[in-house]
Amino acid sequence: MAHVLDDPGPLSPLARDFLARNAKRLPVDLGPDDERLRADMRAAYGRVDEDLLARLRWAQDRYAGLSYQSPLFYQAVFFQPQFDPEDEPAIWGVLQPDPADGCFDAGMAVDGTVLFGMFESYRPAFPSLDHFLECDAVMEYARRGRPCDDDPPPNLRLVEHASGFDVEWSANDEALVHRCGLWAELGFPGLARGMWIRQEPGNALAL
Structure with a gap:
């Protein structure tokens, strides 16, 4: 899977233009390797969730390190998908303010649904991160009107x-x-x- 800045894939022309003008790719910590994550899953849940691991690596390949000024948040955001075995099975840090503010973060379920959270109260926000990128692109366009x-x-x-x-x-x-x-x-x-x-x-x- 290519990074979204190298191959936008199904993104609309508007979203492609938005990222080309506003986004950059920053160095990012991807966390432990696959074997370490499998061991952490066994210790935390008694099993290995291969679907979750595959979704994590897919999200990291496509979005990790992406950063831009988000019109939806009125601030910069940073994409750093990671897995923490101390949390419930999901991917966290997929989207966060830059710098992190200690109250907001976003996670991703195995099916790709993006969850927004304030003080650990989470709600489904977008069907995918691509939907979020498209939303930001349309909002930037709208603000010019x-x-x-x-x-x-x-x-x-x-x-x-x-x-x-x-x-x-x-x-x-x-x-x-x-x-x-x-x-x-x-x-x-x-x-x-x-x-x-x-x-x-x-x-x-x-x-």
Whole structure:
């Protein structure tokens, strides 16, 4: 698996451009080797979860060391997927503020679901890290537009590849709308945000 900055794979042209302009790859500690991790799993759980180990190495190959200024968080983020046998079986550190703030982190389940956590209270956030990258790319694009205060037009369609669980983008040829209730679910209602911009006729973002 190639790193996302070397081979973006299924990412949209918007996300590819976003990463090309904003992202860099930093040195990163990948933690113990496979045999050490297997021994730690046996000691902690009495068994080895090969699916979890494979997902960890896949996530490290594709995202480890990725860093950029995240529009969703208004700060830099850093990707460092690791496994800690003292935690429940999952991958942690897949996404964190840079520098780490001691209260927020993100994990990944074996199926690739990204979990956001505040003070160890976790909620499903995105179906994958690619969905998170797409969300950030759309948000950067939206912030270059003019926010509107009136109600958005109807007949919007969900932008699935840039949306998650309670983090949603929808659009039509006239508008691009963002709704986010995830922060409220995590106990921070003041961070819940929404916005919409009016798209220019004939020049709407291809989503």
